[in-house]
Amino acid sequence: MILQIVKYGDPILRKTGKKIEKITPEIIKLINDMFETMAANHGVGLAAQQVGYALQLMVIDVRGVKDRPSSMDIDGQTVKPEDLMPIALINPQVIPEGAPETGPEGCLSFPEIYADITRPSKISVAAINQNEQQINFKCSGLLARAIQHELDHLKGILFIDRMDSITLEELQPNLDKIKIDTIKKISKSQK
Numbered sequence: 274m275i276l277q278i279v280k281y282g283d284p285i286l287r288k289t290g291k292k293i294e295k296i297t298p299e300i301i302k303l304i305n306d307m308f309e310t311m312a313a314n315h316g317v318g319l320a321a322q323q324v325g326y327a328l329q330l331m332v333i334d335v336r337g338v339k340d341r342p343s344s345m346d347i348d349g350q351t352v353k354p355e356d357l358m359p360i361a362l363i364n365p366q367v368i369p370e371g372a373p374e375t376g377p378e379g380c381l382s383f384p385e386i387y388a389d390i391t392r393p394s395k396i397s398v399a400a401i402n403q404n405e406q407q408i409n410f411k412c413s414g415l416l417a418r419a420i421q422h423e424l425d426h427l428k429g430i431l432f433i434d435r436m437d438s439i440t441l442e443e444l445q446p447n448l449d450k451i452k453i454d455t456i457k458k459i460s461k462s463q464k
């Protein structure tokens with residue numbers, strides 16, 4: 274089922290996700306719905322908050338972006354990231370490793386908004402995947418950027434929080450518009 278994407282202005286985007294204690298059939302259903310929703314919106318990643326659930330859960334799929342490579346290794350073995358996509362990361366733990374790198378980002382909760390964001394270029398990740406297996410890997414490139422962007426969502430942090438002040442000032446009118454539209458939609462749905 275394709276889920277509605279929560280847009281900027283909805284308070285759930287500022288909530289820290291709760292740890293998933295048990296992978297229930299409802300969680301598996303949510304993961305599959307998030308995979309479907311991410312694909313339908315041509316997203317590289319999606320956090321549970323973006324579909325209305327404050328949980329430690331994200332889904333990632335870098336296959337759609339051909340011009341921004343990713344690398345990945347599991348237990349020291351280089352693997353093709355495409356072979357593992359789409360992937361769900363439940364209760365992810367991320368350790369930054371590489372030097373900071375600046376690159377463009379967008380977000381499904383901020384339609385038409387793009388900006389350069391600086392993040393560590395390489396990360397080490399430990400999580401549980403959609404098959405309920407523990408997975409530990411290192412990655413860089415687009416995959417590392419996407420995971421860090423979604424990890425922020427799980428903590429209630431948004432990419433606007435990481436933009437430099439000049440970019441933020443430029444984008445402010447567009448951001449305000451998204452926020453106002455969202456607040457209007459929420460108040461309408463509560464009537």
Ligand code: ZN
Pocket residue numbers: 379380381382422423426
């Ligand atoms: Zn986002």
